[in-house]
Amino acid sequence: METLLSVQDLKTYFYTGDGPIKAIDGLSFDLIKGTVFGLVGESGCGKSVTALSIMRILPPAGKTVSGKIIFKGDDLLGKTEVEMRGIRGGEISMIFQEPIASLNPIFTIGYQIEEAILSHLKVSKRESKKRVVELLKAVGMPSPEIRVKDYPHQLSGGMCQRVMIAMAMACEPSLIIADEPTTALDVTIQAQILDLLRKIREESGTSMIMITHDLGIIAEVADSVAVMYTGRIVESTDTKTIFRDPRHPYTIGLLDSLPKGKGEKLVAIPGMVPKPSELPEGCKFSTRCRYVIEECQSSEPPLKEIDTGHWVRCIRAGEIKRL
Ligand SMILES: Nc1ncnc2c1ncn2[C@@H]1O[C@H](COP(=O)(O)OP(=O)(O)O)[C@@H](O)[C@H]1O
Ligand SMILES: [Mg+2]
Known part of the structure; x- marks a missing residue:
């Protein structure tokens, strides 16, 4: 098992006037080469900021203040902007939630995929044109030879997401970061796009980070x-x-709020995610947790390995079970 990406104690803060907003505060994880790593949580928990930190494309107010992002043995945080440009789209590519907004409205999709190829690979114009058609075929675009001349607005959301995936695949990256790639799409189209990502992973062995608020999607595509x-x-x-065997009360809450069969009641997690400026002392989930005891409010529990490879940040993890 080879580690492709290792994020170590990452901290990314936003500076917007009154004090830093600690959007990412000590995040660590390893992505094993060839696997799909899922990152899940409610809106606002820092999933996208994690992706933007790895790609080093944070908005101006955002800064990664400490930590390491080791990719293929090198720390991405130590790379120059020029080096990062080679890595983005070449070694690591990203798929966003809004496919139509991510494409440029004034260029044909064929042109945009070709640009992605030519900016990283030394191939002839003719070869790149051929590759565009192959890529579109691979992502399930019907009549790719004709559709290359389409502009984004001529395609449906699902087809635009296929184009984005083709662009992400253009340079055969080692890692694809997909940030809620199906959230903006209809359910049936969602399933097709997930199938496509699964196929890509099986056929090309590309490692992926799948970001989603939906544990159902994790079940379908993620290894860890x-x-x-x-x-x-x-x-x-x-x-x-x-x-x-979920052990953190928040994970249990997310599982209980998943839609089940007909007639079964959804149980939402009470309350709201606290604002980064209003985080409680101690365990950050303590304000919404039904297992909370006094001790939870005094100091933040560390992530503890309760079983091989199973880490939980809860002092009661040993006694909690999902009913
Ligand atoms: N441009 C920004 N300016 C200030 N704060 C931001 C900005 N983007 C994100 N944040 C902060 O980072 C937190 C995490 O955001 P994000 O990673 O986008 O969440 P999500 O898990 O929904 O993708 C937000 O709750 C917000 O407090
Ligand atoms: Mg997000």
Whole structure:
């Protein structure tokens, strides 16, 4: 098992006037080469900021203040901007939530995929044109030879996401970061895009970080998973274990709020994610936790390995079971 990416004690803060907003506060995880690592949590928990930190494309107010992002043995935080440009789209590519907004409206999709190829690979114009058609075929675009001339607005959301995936695959990256790639799409299209990502992973062995608020998607595509809350990991393990033996009350809450069969009631997690400026002392989930005891409010529990490869940030992890 080779580690492709190792994020170590990452801290990314936003500076917006009154004090830093600690969006990511001590995040660590390893991605094993050839696997899909899922990052899951409610909106605002820091999933996208994690992706933007890895790609080093944070908005101006955001800064990674400490930590390491070791990719293929090198710390990405030590790279120059020029070096990062070679890595983005070449070694690591990203797929975003809004496929239409991520494409340039004034260029054809063929042109945009070709640009992605030519900016990283030394191939002839003719070869790159051929590759564009192959890529579009691989992502399931019907009549790719004709569709290369389409502009983004001529395609559906699902087709635009296929184009984005083709662009992400253009330079055969070692890592694809997919940030809620199906959230903006209809359910049936969602399933098709997930199938496509699974196929890519099987056929090309590309490693992936799958970011989602939906544990159902984790179940379908991820090998291992980290559950995030307020910019930290609260539980991480392999996908089977997270469903069979979840131990953090937040993970249990997410599982209980998953839609089940007809007639069964959804149980939402009470309350809201606290604002980064209003985090409680001690365990950050203590304000919403039904297992909370006094001790939880005094100091933040560390991530503890309760079983091989199963890490939980909860002092009561040993006694908690999902009913
Ligand atoms: N541009 C920004 N300016 C200030 N704070 C931001 C900005 N983007 C994100 N944040 C902060 O980072 C937190 C995590 O955001 P994000 O990673 O986008 O969450 P999500 O898990 O929904 O992707 C937000 O709750 C917010 O407090
Ligand atoms: Mg997000």
